[in-house]
Amino acid sequence: MKLLYCSTFMFRRVENKIFALPSCADPFFQKYLEVFDSVKVLGIPVRSYLDKSALVEMTDPRINVRIVKPNNSPIEFFNDAEVRDILYNEINKAEAILIKPASRRGMMAINIAEKLHKPYMIEMTGDIHNALKQHPNILKRLYAPFLYRQIKNAIRNCEFGLYVSQEYLQQQFPIKGLMCGCSDVVIERSEETVLSKRLHRIDTMSNRTVIDIALIGFYQGKMKGVDTAIRALAEMPENFHLNILGNGTEANREFWFHYAEKCGISRVRERITFPKPLDNAHAVLEWLDTQDFMILPSLSEGLCRCLVEALSRGCVCFATNICSMPELLPNSCLHPKKNAHALANLILDAYRNPTSMKNMAIRNFYHSKNYDFEVLKEKRNLFLNQFKEYCKNTKR
Known part of the structure; x- marks a missing residue:
């Protein structure tokens, strides 16, 4: 079964090669390949302020990346129609969907998946509400509680949620379904x-x-x-x-x-x-x-x-x-x-x-x-296999 990953991870295409930040390169996605046959990642272009020399090439053939225009900040809202069309087409043909909901794109993807009756799960890796409350831009601080309510409303009926924390994010962003606390860290076993x-x-x-x-x-x-x-x-x-x-x-x-x-x-x-x-x-x-x-x-x-x-x-x-x-x-x-x-x-x-x-x-x-890799792998794989079975039973 193939997994579609709707995210705002940043990538750069150079000719026919894809490059990513080290934190979201091949090793980050390979943990999902323990359960799924392949992962297709929808991401955004690398932001201009980042050092391009730090990017690493993605080489795992089981991981496919599609770079989609950003639509998170007001100046990018004109990309909404194109982003929505791409999300609709990708979600419509997907077998299983993983969505990072803490963005306009993520909430858009959830809305589309629910309209198409497609099985999806969410992944919470950060507290965007708390982050925006600390932002120097007063407009973003004012937007924080509004976005928080939007995200909570968007995810509340979700059946599966993967959280990097053990308790904190689950309390901030609860769902009605199964919630699994499992960090996305990938570390070597220290001797x-x-x-x-x-x-x-x-x-x-x-x-x-x-x-x-x-x-x-x-x-x-x-x-x-x-x-x-x-x-x-x-x-x-x-x-x-x-x-x-x-x-x-x-x-x-x-x-x-x-x-x-x-x-x-x-x-x-x-x-x-x-x-x-x-x-x-x-x-x-x-x-x-x-x-x-x-x-x-x-x-x-x-x-x-x-x-x-x-x-x-x-x-x-x-x-x-x-x-x-x-x-x-x-x-x-x-x-x-x-x-x-x-x-x-x-x-x-x-x-x-x-x-x-x-x-x-x-x-x-x-x-x-x-947080040993093998400990997290066993916990994550059990949860992902439950989600995979759910996808098979609700396949459209």
């Missing part, structure tokens, strides 16, 4: 040697001249809390460095360097770096092994994949106390959003207490086992 190396790194921290703090995420805005991270860095000794691994432009980087200078940070280009985006998950895990702390001062998250990756490497992690973060970290490792002082204190207190750091590393390493 005990990973933890041993982490504990050794903590033991020898006082011998090193630089303490590295990692932040993973897009940096073309404040949603990932880059401003909070930089203000926290300003409260730390000069041997603490912030390394922001993600996607953005040279203009974005210059903005943050200037922001850091205004916060009183000297030698900003030494203390703040933007490593080149890595093209696969294994490379990210290896990079995390070179970092002392991982922070995620985000304003909104679904269930952050990069944080789970950091846990699996025994990183000492700190994050905002929002959304599903409490599912990943204890309260002692969480701080209020935008509170740079609290974040700085968490890092410095841990740094001054190596025993506490080692306890955190051990806790994180073993907690990540709940």
Whole structure:
């Protein structure tokens, strides 16, 4: 059986090849191929602000991508008719449909699937309502509750829902049918040697001249809390460095360097770096092994994949106390959003207490086992097979 995936994932076509961001390349979709014969993904073009050099080629022949014009922002609404026609044609011939509903396109797809009496399921990977409430644009903040009601109304009669959180998103976006909490993270099984190396790194921290703090995420805005991270860095000794691994432009980087200078940070280009985006998950895990702390001062998250990756490497992690973060970290490792002082204190207190750091590393390493690929695969496959059976029984 073939799966149609209606999304707003971003892709780029170069001649006859398709390229994607590393986070939504072949490995992301291959987990669905455990149950379905193929996946056809409807996506949108890569946004202009993203670094195209970070894209990776999609090579799995079982994954087919169709790039459809965007229609999410007001300036793109004129694409609605074309998008609706494409969705109608693709959904009409689909055998099973997976929809990310947190967009105008997603709600459009749900409406079409229901009119055509086509079996579909939803996948919730983030809290768009919370994200828009934090947006600097006042119109988007005002739109947040309206969109929230739209999404809740659109999905309420859905029979199957796959959620990346264990509880949070299910409470925010409930459906009448079966709800499965299963993260979409894809991480390697970490051997005990990973933890041993982490504990050794903590033991020898006082011998090193630089303490590295990692932040993973897009940096073309404040949603990932880059401003909070930089203000926290300003409260730390000069041997603490912030390394922001993600996607953005040279203009974005210059903005943050200037922001850091205004916060009183000297030698900003030494203390703040933007490593080149890595093209696969294994490379990210290896990079995390070179970092002392991982922070995620985000304003909104679904269930952050990069944080789970950091846990699996025994990183000492700190994050905002929002959304599903409490599912990943204890309260002692969480701080209020935008509170740079609290974040700085968490890092410095841990740094001054190596025993506490080692306890955190051990806790994180073993907690990540709940997100082991084989554990998630078994849970996800059981749910997807239930959905597949449902599709067979309601096939039109």
